[in-house]
Amino acid sequence: MQLTGKSKAALIIGLLPAFLIYTVFAIYPIIQSFYYSFMEWDGFSEMEFIGLQNFENLFQDPLFWNSVGNNIFVVIASVFGQIPIALFIALLLNRKIKGLKIFRTIGFLPVVLSTVVISLTWSLIYNTKDGMINEILRAVGLDFLAQNWLGDTKWSMVAVCITVIWQFVGLYLIIFLAALQNIPEEVMEAAKMDGASEWVTTWKITIPMIWDTVIVAIILCISGSLRTFDLIYVMTHGGPSHSTDVMALYMFNETFSNLQYGYGSAVSVFIFFFSLILIGIVKKVLGQKFI
């Protein structure tokens, strides 16, 4: 778009308020975090410059690597759970069926619900004594399958991930549905005329045509999972025995419960670069230019 001098000025004036607010509330705190990460600071007393000591401690803490591992688990579960399920449902819903709007609304409902509500509800469902899952398993005689879902380190992470997937499938469903509805009718008709089967149409035409949207969804999914905090905080507090600890939760506990603001900032800085690099790699792999 060509801009004349005048409209450029208008553009700048238009962007200025948002930019100012963004600088104060987003960019400045990030820079401040970098600064704090080189300090020993408990939040109250004088800061003391300790160079890279925080990072050194961070890399030596097995609990931290445990949280990184768990977080990667969440990322993988989200990408391979949310995206395929959402895509599958979107493809099903993308035809003239009765009650499409109802299904769409039902699918999107979890996204609208508050995370705390979801976490508490799922905690009740997972409860080992009288939760829904175990009750059903017992009712049909599958007692041996009943587990202490959130209280057993073997299952806690799986249980949490199922809830995460359930919560966000609706969001990607709506994104995919919107993309699917943008595929021109003619292309589909041409395929039909050429005698392409439903299966071939889906793989050779539909999915390639929305591939850009899929990539965006995957990136949203990764960055969302790297930030995941509230759901796990309410459901398990990262327990039992740190089995559901993720990076953001580790950062929160170190900073606010253990009063190590400098150390916590170092964790934040690590999460920042970790996310940046991971998303960069994914974009490269999926064949999109980075930034």
Place this chain on the structure above:
Amino acid sequence: MKKLGVLVLGLLLLFLTACGGGEEKTSGDSKVTELTVWNDWTENRPEYKVYKDIIAKFNEENKGSIHVKIESIPHDQYETKLRTQAAGKQLPDMFRVWPGARIQPLVEGKVLLPLNDILDTWEGKIPEGILKDYAVDGKQYAIPANISETSLIYYHKDVLAKAGFEEFPKTYDELKDLIKALNDQKVTPIALGNKAIWPLQSVYISTIADRFTGSEFLPSTLSGKDSFTDENFVKALAVVEELAKLKAFNEDFNTIDEAQSRTLFNSGEAAMHFAGSWAIGPILEGVENIDNIGVAPFPSFGGEGDTAKISGAAGGGIALNAELSGKKKEAAFKFLQFFYGDELYQGLAKSNIVVPVQVEMDDSIPEIYKTANGFAQGGLAPVYDATLTPELTDMINNGLQSITIGEKTPKELAEEMQKENEQGKK
């Protein structure tokens, strides 16, 4: 286009002035001094009603000059929020604090106002030994409202009788027999809610470890003379392991809250509940037949500690923001002098709270409270999370949870704690 620019600029100005306008409103009306007090009085407990009633009375008596506003935050989140706000220098005028190691960082951060100017109000009334829980380096930062015993055992008398125990077990071995007998009858032996991970430490280990090691152990370990790897301390941690292995707790103990576990006990589904004196009120409210509820001290474990002791600390203190000055400071002092008065202590005693001053007791006071009150006479042992550093507290909290599910051994936790203790701050 120019018009658009003017419009945006106008909107921006409007936005900024709107913000400015908001501030003016709150600082106006200078006649009434408003004080905000933060607390965790969210549960439906009689003592919280006493606190709130006294504040209401204070507001009534000082109408037109001082108004105290109450803001309540759920207990499990309260302290984190307080520390976060403290770091951001955004504390309210007054806020509930816990004694010992838990006010230490706030004192070091110079966010608390010393109360020494008005301390003579309580001299001779509250014993020195209890006042000092809220003092650091000779400066008093809050006044205790109650004594919080952290380790008591509540039990249903009829359920224990059915299992063959007319009296509560005096030794740990007998307690184990009781647990086995209850399990045989398909009754949950102990109701525990350890999701927030502090109960096993604050309620269980504080007294169990004291029974094994004696009260000198904790201070001398923190000062470097003793070590957490001490055999007796490891034995204390092993008790938690053994209880978990015996299936002494409700199955979902790592996934429910402390308050939720109390419901389990109140409903009679669980025979026992280990909790502090804070549970007396909710239990008396929640059970159908009060006479059926017994309260007992922890049994003896055959260690080096004094078996008459129970872990406990002063509680219910309200600290003042160091930035208070002039009129607000005066008002806050006036409030504290009113708040921590005879009326409070009598009201609390009537609500079955153990108080640090002498209060007359009549027959209307339930047996369970009198018994619990009596335990405090045997002397108080240090409470772990009131004494340990936040890092060590976090470590033992998580470690105990790991022990219950077999992810860690008591010895490993003890070694880990000692390592942290030697390194001090990271």
